[in-house]
Amino acid sequence: MDKEPEDLFARLSAEGRQLVPVSYRFLHASPLAVATVMRLVDSQPYRATGYVCSAFHKPISKCCSQDDV
Amino acid sequence: MILIFSQSAMEPTTEEVMDWLEALGARSLRLNGEDLDGGAVCFRVDGPEVTLHFDATTVAGAEPAAKTIALPLAEVGAVWFRRWLQERRHEMVSLLDGPSAEDHQLHHGLRRHLTLESRKLGDFLFSRLADRPWLSHPRRASLNKLDVLIRAAQAGFATPATLVTTERDELRRFCLDCRGTAGAVITKPIGEVDMFIAGERSHFIFTASLDLEAIDALPERFAPSLFQERIEKAYELRVFYLAGELYAMAIFSQLDPQTRTDFRRYSRERPNRMVPFRLPAETADRLRLLMEDLRLETGSADLLQARDGRVVFLEINPVGQFGMVSKPCNYHLERKLAEALIRKELDGQRA
Numbered sequence: 001m002d003k004e005p006e007d008l009f010a011r012l013s014a015e016g017r018q019l020v021p022v023s024y025r026f027l028h029a030s031p032l033a034v035a036t037v038m039r040l041v042d043s044q045p046y047r048a049t050g051y052v053c054s055a056f057h058k059p060i061s062k063c064c065s066q067d068d069v
Numbered sequence: 070m071i072l073i074f075s076q077s078a079m080e081p082t083t084e085e086v087m088d089w090l091e092a093l094g095a096r097s098l099r100l101n102g103e104d105l106d107g108g109a110v111c112f113r114v115d116g117p118e119v120t121l122h123f124d125a126t127t128v129a130g131a132e133p134a135a136k137t138i139a140l141p142l143a144e145v146g147a148v149w150f151r152r153w154l155q156e157r158r159h160e161m162v163s164l165l166d167g168p169s170a171e172d173h174q175l176h177h178g179l180r181r182h183l184t185l186e187s188r189k190l191g192d193f194l195f196s197r198l199a200d201r202p203w204l205s206h207p208r209r210a211s212l213n214k215l216d217v218l219i220r221a222a223q224a225g226f227a228t229p230a231t232l233v234t235t236e237r238d239e240l241r242r243f244c245l246d247c248r249g250t251a252g253a254v255i256t257k258p259i260g261e262v263d264m265f266i267a268g269e270r271s272h273f274i275f276t277a278s279l280d281l282e283a284i285d286a287l288p289e290r291f292a293p294s295l296f297q298e299r300i301e302k303a304y305e306l307r308v309f310y311l312a313g314e315l316y317a318m319a320i321f322s323q324l325d326p327q328t329r330t331d332f333r334r335y336s337r338e339r340p341n342r343m344v345p346f347r348l349p350a351e352t353a354d355r356l357r358l359l360m361e362d363l364r365l366e367t368g369s370a371d372l373l374q375a376r377d378g379r380v381v382f383l384e385i386n387p388v389g390q391f392g393m394v395s396k397p398c399n400y401h402l403e404r405k406l407a408e409a410l411i412r413k414e415l416d417g418q419r420a
Contacts, residue, residue: 008265008272021294022287023256026277029270 070144071097071410072198074207075151082392082403083151089407095414098140102154105190112193118143119197142197147414149204149406152388153191159183202413204406205367210387212363214259214295217385224359225351226382227375229297233259237287240296244284247298253280254296275331300381306346306372309391309402310360312409315353316391316400319346319374345398352380359385367406369394 009017009025071090075083083099090097100121104110113120121140164179165172195207215231222228232243232254244254257276265272278299305320321342348356356370359382369389373381395402 006270008267011267018288018290019292021256021258021292022279022296023258023274023277023294025287026256026275026279027265027272028275029272031270 070140071095071147071149071414072140072145073097073099073149073151074153075099075101076153076155077101077103078155080152082390085392085403086149086151086407086410089404090410093407093411095407095411097410102152102191105194106154106157106187112190145198145201146417147202147204147410148198149410150195150207150210150388153207154187157184157187202417204410204413205365205387209364212385212387214384217359217363218382220362221355221359221382224362225355226359227379228382229300231298232296233293234296235290235293237284237289237291240287241281241284243296244279244281253278253299254284255279255299256294256296259293259295277331300373301376302373303376304374306348306370306374306380307394308348308356308370308372309389309394309400310356310365310368310370311402311405312366313357314405315348315356316394316398316402317346317348318394318398319344343393343397345400349380355382363387366409367391 006029008027008029009020012020012024073083073087087097087099100110110124111122113122119142121142123138123140124136159180163170163176165176169175191207215233218228218231230243230247232240234240234243240254247254255276255278258274262274264274279296302323305322306317307320308315308317310316321344325341352372359370360366360368363385365385365387368385368387369391370385371383373383375381391402391406394400
């Protein structure tokens with residue numbers, strides 16, 4: 001079976017390619033870093049519960065940094 | 070009680086502001102958009118009174134025996150709209166099974182209705198708190214990039230030549246017109262940037278640069294797309310605005326080819342230098358004028374110091390991450406924001 005191309009634009013149908021803006025042709029692809037995934041896994045209990053009061057201690061700060069966006 | 074609207078993931082700023090609220094003696098409660106999207110929270114409407122009920126196990130500091138925690142909205146003294154729901158559960162899964170699974174029209178109809186239901190619930194909450202002091206109301210958190218560009222020009226800023234088109238030939242002419250600057254154009258979303266995750270790869274819509282060769286490779290027609298002249302920059306400026314005060318940072322992104330067009334293509338090995346920056350009085354005045362025009366009390370403005378001497382306005386993100394300005398510049402914005410919220414609550418009590 002053929003492997004799907006890594007370029008997301010290449011995976012769009014002919015109709016799909018006509019419907020997306022030009023910026024979709026220049027998407028920046030990067031592998032999801034293992035460290036990022038692990039931080040997200042670590043934060044799962046907090047993200048699942050969601051709301052926290054003022055006594056809550058640092059749930060996600062250590063889990064996601066700006067360079068993961 | 071200060072009620073914070075936020076989101077669960079990728080939002081470290083909210084926790085840091087909550088830490089400061091606690092340290093400064095204020096009470097706060099955080100509600101993530103996801104909590105309304107199938108979380109353990111319910112609304113009770115009793116005549117004119119509305120109460121939020123939370124599952125007590127999700128609220129730190131709750132009495133061990135308590136099953137639910139009630140928050141009458143009347144007790145909310147101020148509201149911080151940080152962020153809200155990004156992806157709804159029904160948008161992430163296939164809703165149809167069996168032979169119907171390929172019925173895209175039906176799938177779209179179901180998702181559209183569920184999205185509207187979800188929006189109405191959030192809107193109800195915002196509407197019931199309309200008379201409280203807000204730090205940026207959600208109605209004003211969704212800006213239109215093109216509208217803001219026009220308002221910035223009216224405020225006296227230089228703005229990039231801009232084109233929205235569906236035609237390659239028109240884009241080619243625009244690019245040739247821009248030859249006086251960098252001989253190329255950039256494209257970016259008309260709305261928000263986004264990231265798509267496919268398998269083990271993420272695909273991010275960064276600002277991309279196109280020269281004539283890239284333009285000639287495009288089809289004759291494409292979906293409406295935003296293009297701007299590419300401006301040769303000396304450095305970028307990210308300015309956080311909080312209730313009249315400006316906190317600016319210069320980002321030296323132009324020397325690294327990876328970050329030259331979009332500094333968010335972070336270089337981990339050789340990060341861009343980011344330093345505190347004193348804005349010229351004229352730029353500061355224009356920015357304050359623009360923020361007042363947009364009726365925003367917080368927001369992150371992106372500007373360029375062009376090589377030709379102009380300070381060029383690019384855009385404003387009303388809910389941008391300000392930790393990236395606060396930390397390198399030692400501005401302690403998290404504390405300043407907590408103090409602003411406490412002032413809001415006190416102002417509300419006096420009113």
